Amino acid sequence: MWFTSDNASGAAPEIMAAVQAANAGYARSYGADALMDQVRAQIRAAFEAPEAAVYLVATGTVANALSLAISCPPWGAVFCHTHAHIAEDECGAPEFYMHGAKLVLVAGDHGKMDPAALSMAIEKAKGSGVHGVQPAAVSITNVTEAGTVYSVAEVAALAAIGRAHGLAVHLDGARFANALVATGATPAEMTWKAGIDVLSFGGTKNGCMGVEAVVIFDPAKAWEFELRRKRGGHLASKHRFLSAQMTGYLEDGLWLRLAAHANAMGARMTRGLSQMPDVALVHPVGANILFPEWGLGTHARLEAAGAAYYPFTAPAGRERARLVTSWSTTEADVDNFLTALRG
Ligand SMILES: Cc1ncc(COP(=O)(O)O)c(C=O)c1O
Structure with a gap:
């Protein structure tokens, strides 16, 4: 009954096997390993993007921060949702790597930026001339921090607003x-075909030990990324172990199978919660993150039963939780949680 986060899960056996296999013998360092050639080819094929530049880093925070640093000058503005991970959970890393650029927060229900609010925020920033930060980038999160999922059309609509400016x-x-x-959707439909220039492509939360790819669809930005990654201290010397995780992740669609399982466990939990009269879901569940709300005393009861998750601030007289399912969540984990919740 461990639902704190999908990064509380271990690594999938296929990923561990790929890392073990990569341990044999010698390999070139700093990203010049043969496995990285394989990763590049796999990602370019999966995204139908033969020109894309592909790099690996060890955390999602640095993937985001470096992606934004190549997208925005120090005097620039990045528009993102009010509760975006880059705004609330990265300790200022994006601003640090961008050398002082500003995140401008855009409201919207259920973790999704409202297109009209995005347009207004960009227009307002443009109107401030030399006195304000200059609009430079839009950052969208999918799956959102509220556990909802943007459709391709929704991503494309936000991207089109940014691109028009x-x-x-x-x-x-x-x-x-x-x-x-x-x-x-296909990887291409969700990214460059929808107007995405740079993608932080997660592996860690979905069964890897610790690897994220940055996929840059405009290769003109590639060299700058390389320099910033090295200067920022994130070019791994024994890079083959990052490459091995990513090749294992992409091999035979493992990444999609692991995510499908995590989402199926999220759907199973959603069905169970929806049948309980005192439980409400704060946001529509799109994938593997749920925000249920229930009556007072429930946290204590679930904790006593051995459930682990993060409690959230709730309106008076209620309690809220964030539950995250993962590639390793079992049906029994979900069913035991629901049984404990029913009391
Ligand atoms: C939406 C989102 N982006 C980025 C990250 C950052 O990942 P990391 O914790 O590996 O830096 C997280 C981690 O929780 C996340 O949920």
């Missing part, structure tokens, strides 16, 4: 695989 568009895809299987 000449802005770069970044997608925080820490849970990109979960969003893809939820929508049935």
